[in-house]
Amino acid sequence: MAGRRIAVIIGVDNTALDDGLPSLLFAEKDARSVRDILCDPEIGTFDPADVRLHLGPEASVADLKASLSWAVHDAGHDDVLLVYFAGHTMEPEWSRGTDVYLVTPDLDDRVLAHDPDAGLRMSYLKRHVLGRFPGTALLILDCCRAGSLIATTEQTIDMISHEGRPEARYSALMACARNGTTREDAALGHGVLTHHVLRGLRGQAVDRRGQVTFQAMSNYVQEQALDPTPGVVTKCWGGTTVLTRPEADESGVGPSVVSSVPVGVDLTPLGNPLDAHSAGILALIDRISHAARTSTASGSSEPLPANVQHIRSATEADSVALLEYTAAEIKTVDATPRFDLEDLRHLIQPAEESVLPTNPEWFGHTVEFTGLTLLCTPVKRAADKVLVLVVVNPRPDLAAAGQLVAKVLETVWRADFATHPLEAEVSALTALRATFGRLPTPMFERCYQQYQEVIRSLEIVFQPVVTIGPTPQRVGVHSYEALARRSLEDPRAPAAMLQVPDVWGDCFVVARDKIITEKALMAYARAHAEGPWDVPKPVSVNVSVRALLSDPYIESVRDAIAAANLDPAAVTLEISERDPIEPRAGEQWPDEPHAYFHNRLVEIARDIGVGFAVDDFGAAYASLSRMAELPLTQIKVDRAILHHRQALLELSFVVAMARDALDRGETHAPRVVIVEGVDAESPVTLRQIAEQKIRHVQGYITGEPAAARLRRLPLETRKEIAARVNGDDEPRAIELARGSAARGGSSLRRGA
């Protein structure tokens, strides 16, 4: 098998020599640590099956020579060999400096004089292992006299600073020069060289590609200003050989600047100005939610929407009132029993203009007077009046939270904690984010979790895209668009919840799109299994630009398609018209934005095989350039175009654009054009749409709402659509068109 990565790792603490060599404390531990990191399932690159570890008694001369021979035997040019040794070395007197031995537990210096091969010589390592290995050979020596590996008999030359013989084909990191010594450090728990080797391999020596090469690891060790100075030799490809991969590649999330926090370093994230109030605000939201969910109307089991009772309970106040301020008067709209407007009127009617609730800049205030605290916050504004909550003697921490509390109260007054508690909580936290910017981590995390729960709770329905034609036989279902709904009966999209990520950013955007796409594809697979079609019709799902730039999102699409057992070519991702195609502030794209995004879509299409549509062309960011410059398989025309004076001209132009790639011979079929929002009220008739050579429409044209189940179009519906394609409904349509023109031609019905 080509490309093997073999290692022989040796650590010897104790010797049988009687010349006073002390036992080492960490050599065996060092060897074990090196082996563990090279074989680490996450960051290592060596297979445990190809690594031989010799510790203490298992590091006899015979054992080591057997393993080293095994490593060299049958090795190929693509293979990598790493030899590591930690332990003592010995230089017999009789050798006169020509032979240095790696000390093994069975080494007997009395035998060596008669049989020099009875030990493991440095020269054996050099000639019979490193020199014979046909691939890339690497050596790490954490021992005294390590530099003798490359020394010659010319002892006046310190080869630690030289590269040795030019024919050397291995790379080596050596702890010291040929006559040098190396040491262990009890504080580090390792040999000094190995301690830094391990740190380098774990990530301190990581390069921009998230890898630690032999060269990078050696450079890192040399930069540690160790005494003695380690020596490095790199030859052939040794320097570029990857030993570990501690970080994600640049194609993923990119390496972090600091891969791990060293022991003893105290790292504290910078504080947020709102940290002090985070727990209090979250607790307030909890209490409001609890109060709203548990209180019920008299004689009914239905929970009540937020009201002054809930606010009083949640703020632990003496009383709460909702007051209406106008220029002329203040009056009570609602109040808990102990609230008396007349008693407090002198406190809640400030004389100063700047603190009058009717001032548009006013964001609430507190009033302190003889042991009484009033928290006054606006909850709703109109042109000539403002609704103000007055909370009498709330919990002290709430009054101290100032505008945060004001924003929460304003939001919860609108939110429906009783019916949709999770959505209400997400709305409250999102309002804080929109108003105050970056929030403390607990608030972010809470909202992120709750938001995902909300999205997971949505139901998926399918709206058919209908193929139109002049006869019932040519009318039918072309494909489906998956739509998210709060419930299967709800005809509207949960727009507010779907737009929450606009406030929070990419993390929320990708989470939303991942969950919805997965749910949609799985729901579609189930619906198809129970539906009337032998082969699944194509299905489309809305997706944001930012999600398409996210690798995790693309992976989730791939997984969801596989799990749903769908043909990727039958899945279309509709690019939302609400997102610009441009880098975020601080982001840099290598190409012009549309070119960059075009390449991204091509890459995704090639990778997982899905198609792309521009959604709601003609609205928001769904521009002409987007349609012309992206590799689309579908163009979905926004319903607004049907209400334009030049609607037919615009549709004709879209069709021409859709045919462009076909006319230029770049594809075998034109892009599919689908006109959205077509129903009985549309000012452009089906006949006019068909005359533009548009064959597909979507909307309430079937007379049935989007549903969880897939159905064939009833014959009556197909007859009616065919009749409209033939112009049978023209008189009514002309009236609609006249009405539209009379209103200025821009009356839009932007339904869900």
Add this chain to the structure above:
Amino acid sequence: MALPYEGVRDAAGIVIAIEGVNVAASIVTLATLKQYAPRLASSLRQWRLRQPRRAAGEPTTLTVRGPGLSLTVDLPPNVSTQQLLTQLAPLLDDERPSP
């Protein structure tokens, strides 16, 4: 990989290309595959090692599905051949129910 592959004469056959293994038309039965299990594991390991590393928390898994068989094998970046052989054992087990 999908098991079994449509159109293969042996219902237990699969289409697979194993690095370094030359099998006729790349169509092997599970019985044939068994003898190459170490190479299959080694090839999977080599493939996984060549993939770009992904962010923590994004595991790569190998899914093998077929009649009477559903395997999900974790593939950490430096997955060992022994781990793969252990996890693929049900695929190559003689006792596996036939489709």
